[in-house]
Amino acid sequence: MVGTLAIIVSSALVYSAPLIFTALGGTFSERSGIVNVGLEGIMTIGAFSATVFNLFTVNIFGALTPWIAMLFGGVIGILFSLIHAVATVNLRADHIVSGTVINLMAPGLTVFLTKMIFDGHGQTDLIKARFGKTSFPILKDIPVLGEIFFKDTSAPAYVAVLVAILAYYVIFKTKFGLRLRSVGEHPQAADTLGINVYGMKYAGVMISGFLGGMGGAVAVQSISGQFSISTIAGQGFISMAAMIFGKWNPLTVMAAAIFFGLSQSLAVIGSQIDFLKNLPSVYLQAAPYVLTVLVLVLFIGKSQGPKANGQTYIKSK
Amino acid sequence: MNKKNELVRSIAVPVISVLAGLLLGAIIMLVFQYNPVEGYGAMIEGAFGRAYNVGEVVRLATPLILTGLGFSVAYTAGFFNIGLAGQALCGWIASIWLAMTFPDLPKALLVPLCIIAGTLAGALWAGIAGFFRAQFGTSEVIVTIMLNYTILYISNHIVRYVLTDNADATPKISPNASLRSDFLTQLSGGSRLNGGIFLALLMIVLVWVLMKRTTAGFELRSVGLNPLASEYAGMNAKKNIILAMVISGALAGMGGVVEGLGTFENLYVLSAAPEIGFDGLAVSLLGGGNPIGILLSSLLFGVLKIGGLKMPSVGVPKEIVEIVIASIIFFVGINYAIRYIMDKFAAKKMTGKGEA
Numbered sequence: 001m002v003g004t005l006a007i008i009v010s011s012a013l014v015y016s017a018p019l020i021f022t023a024l025g026g027t028f029s030e031r032s033g034i035v036n037v038g039l040e041g042i043m044t045i046g047a048f049s050a051t052v053f054n055l056f057t058v059n060i061f062g063a064l065t066p067w068i069a070m071l072f073g074g075v076i077g078i079l080f081s082l083i084h085a086v087a088t089v090n091l092r093a094d095h096i097v098s099g100t101v102i103n104l105m106a107p108g109l110t111v112f113l114t115k116m117i118f119d120g121h122g123q124t125d126l127i128k129a130r131f132g133k134t135s136f137p138i139l140k141d142i143p144v145l146g147e148i149f150f151k152d153t154s155a156p157a158y159v160a161v162l163v164a165i166l167a168y169y170v171i172f173k174t175k176f177g178l179r180l181r182s183v184g185e186h187p188q189a190a191d192t193l194g195i196n197v198y199g200m201k202y203a204g205v206m207i208s209g210f211l212g213g214m215g216g217a218v219a220v221q222s223i224s225g226q227f228s229i230s231t232i233a234g235q236g237f238i239s240m241a242a243m244i245f246g247k248w249n250p251l252t253v254m255a256a257a258i259f260f261g262l263s264q265s266l267a268v269i270g271s272q273i274d275f276l277k278n279l280p281s282v283y284l285q286a287a288p289y290v291l292t293v294l295v296l297v298l299f300i301g302k303s304q305g306p307k308a309n310g311q312t313y314i315k316s317k
Numbered sequence: 318m319n320k321k322n323e324l325v326r327s328i329a330v331p332v333i334s335v336l337a338g339l340l341l342g343a344i345i346m347l348v349f350q351y352n353p354v355e356g357y358g359a360m361i362e363g364a365f366g367r368a369y370n371v372g373e374v375v376r377l378a379t380p381l382i383l384t385g386l387g388f389s390v391a392y393t394a395g396f397f398n399i400g401l402a403g404q405a406l407c408g409w410i411a412s413i414w415l416a417m418t419f420p421d422l423p424k425a426l427l428v429p430l431c432i433i434a435g436t437l438a439g440a441l442w443a444g445i446a447g448f449f450r451a452q453f454g455t456s457e458v459i460v461t462i463m464l465n466y467t468i469l470y471i472s473n474h475i476v477r478y479v480l481t482d483n484a485d486a487t488p489k490i491s492p493n494a495s496l497r498s499d500f501l502t503q504l505s506g507g508s509r510l511n512g513g514i515f516l517a518l519l520m521i522v523l524v525w526v527l528m529k530r531t532t533a534g535f536e537l538r539s540v541g542l543n544p545l546a547s548e549y550a551g552m553n554a555k556k557n558i559i560l561a562m563v564i565s566g567a568l569a570g571m572g573g574v575v576e577g578l579g580t581f582e583n584l585y586v587l588s589a590a591p592e593i594g595f596d597g598l599a600v601s602l603l604g605g606g607n608p609i610g611i612l613l614s615s616l617l618f619g620v621l622k623i624g625g626l627k628m629p630s631v632g633v634p635k636e637i638v639e640i641v642i643a644s645i646i647f648f649v650g651i652n653y654a655i656r657y658i659m660d661k662f663a664a665k666k667m668t669g670k671g672e673a
Binding site for chain 2: 093285
């Protein structure tokens with residue numbers, strides 16, 4: 001029983017980690033008033049650049065490679081998200097159109113570059129250093145709980161949880177967070193108080209690029225191990241759902257992302273678990289999505305995002 | 318004068334965007350040491366070289382016209398239907414299922430029945446999101462995304478365990494259900510061009526009439542422009558929300574029928590919801606939501622995508638096409654900047670003339 005639980009928890013964490021990072025990224029962007037449907041594309045870019053970085057530097061960084069590649073994926077994510085920031089903040093593009101461009105651009109661009117770098121192949125080589133399984137010293141020896149939560153588990157997921165707590169603190173307890181939120185709620189008022197509205201919006205989008213890029217990097221380095229067109233297939237959209245589901249609050253967003261991660265992982269490992277073995281897989285595969293709709297309809301209803309979300313702010317002269 | 322100017326501009330923006338997108342593609346090809354003239358030459362040959370290629374261009378454009386129209390109807394009413402792909406898949410499943418259940422019905426009966434079934438299935442799937450939005454205020458964006466995945470897994474289950482015995486694809490449907498015709502196939506040198514194109518052209522006219530010439534269309538447009546004012550004027554907001562989504566889904570469902578009965582003539586296990594969903598969205602954005610614009614941009618997508626298949630013959634990866642398409646939509650998105658530059662140019666010309 002404990003063994004089964006341990007399998008469920010650790011695989012749920014593996015699938016949750018990318019979603020937590022990315023959904024938190026989306027939260028920062030939308031808190032600043034910029035809708036970001038481009039999370040999927042940002043994850044794709046992050047996954048691709050982390051894979052390439054990992055493949056070329058593994059001899060230098062050794063076991064640390066996945067972590068540094070994760071940060072690298074985040075940095076490239078920032079660069080890519082700047083397209084979205086420039087388009088929506090300065091050039092007054094519709095946020096959803098610009099986000100769609102990000103999603104259309106990323107797969108084409110990454111596969112094109114993959115073919116350039118890897119002799120015309122549609123996917124990269126397999127990376128040598130992955131995130132793999134981590135056991136936390138001391139904690140893993142706690143009876144029962146240790147085996148379920150801290151032995152052979154996903155380290156990036158715990159980092160993601162820490163980032164969620166940090167994000168909560170930043171958004172709700174710091175001056176920066178207050179400014180970010182005020183820009184997303186009422187940019188005119190924020191502007192009259194001397195807050196740099198455009199600057200805050202850039203910050204929001206760039207943080208979403210960083211976290212989304214890291215999300216993609218975590219996904220590829222802990223699940224598939226190589227980048228191809230199908231590495232990121234919907235995780236960005238699911239993260240967006242987790243963000244709305246979690247009502248733009250980092251802690252509940254994290255919980256929603258873990259919920260999605262758990263249900264995704266159940267569909268993958270369902271055949272190893274006794275009481276799920278005989279269930280046709282379609283139920284497990286479709287369950288997270290159907291449940292989300294039901295929960296939204298029954299318990300949450302109208303999700304109110306930041307008030308000025310999706311509107312272009314035009315600074316008057 | 319002003320109206321004419323606005324018309325010129327609303328045509329100029331997509332044209333400039335397309336040219337800018339192609340230019341960017343050329344620059345990327347140059348950066349990676351490909352010859353853009355060769356690359357685009359191969360694309361043009363791939364799109365227009367033989368009757369077969371032209372047929373495939375139109376074949377690819379057909380479902381995009383339908384999903385593009387579907388997106389535009391919901392968008393005009395203020396809804397972002399990101400679930401076109403799932404709704405199209407619903408239409409695809411329903412039409413194939415019906416075609417496989419009654420393979421011996423006469424063609425004149427079976428084809429219309431399948432089209433109606435697929436259309437209704439798409440409408441129903443989108444209607445769920447519309448109903449939830451109207452009744453509970455649930456975001457249609459998130460619900461349609463969730464429904465995309467739900468139907469994807471249901472579809473794969475149906476292929477494997479309901480329509481076949483553990484196979485990855487259903488057998489081909491009977492010729493009685495197919496949208497293909499000997500005439501079109503021969504005309505286009507054996508391409509998959511099919512009768513769906515007539516359905517798509519008919520829908521362009523119908524959607525235009527609906528949106529511009531009927532009360533229902535007027536209400537949809539008003540709700541999109543100002544929901545509160547529309548309600549104050551006595552329009553039923555809930556009814557219009559559901560109506561917009563149902564029409565949008567019906568059109569997407571038809572797009573799926575065209576894929577099922579025309580392009581593939583079967584249903585198979587998919588790894589993602591059909592591409593015609595997101596492409597329809599892009600086509601609609603490029604076409605500015607205008608039915609004729611959607612027709613033209615669908616054809617352009619057909620030229621780029623079918624022509625792009627030929628690009629590897631000169632060594633250029635076909636993904637360059639996706640980059641070009643994304644950049645085109647990007648330039649359409651930043652039309653504020655394009656209009657601004659156009660105004661500057663126009664102003665300069667005016668002053669220049671004044672001095673002369």
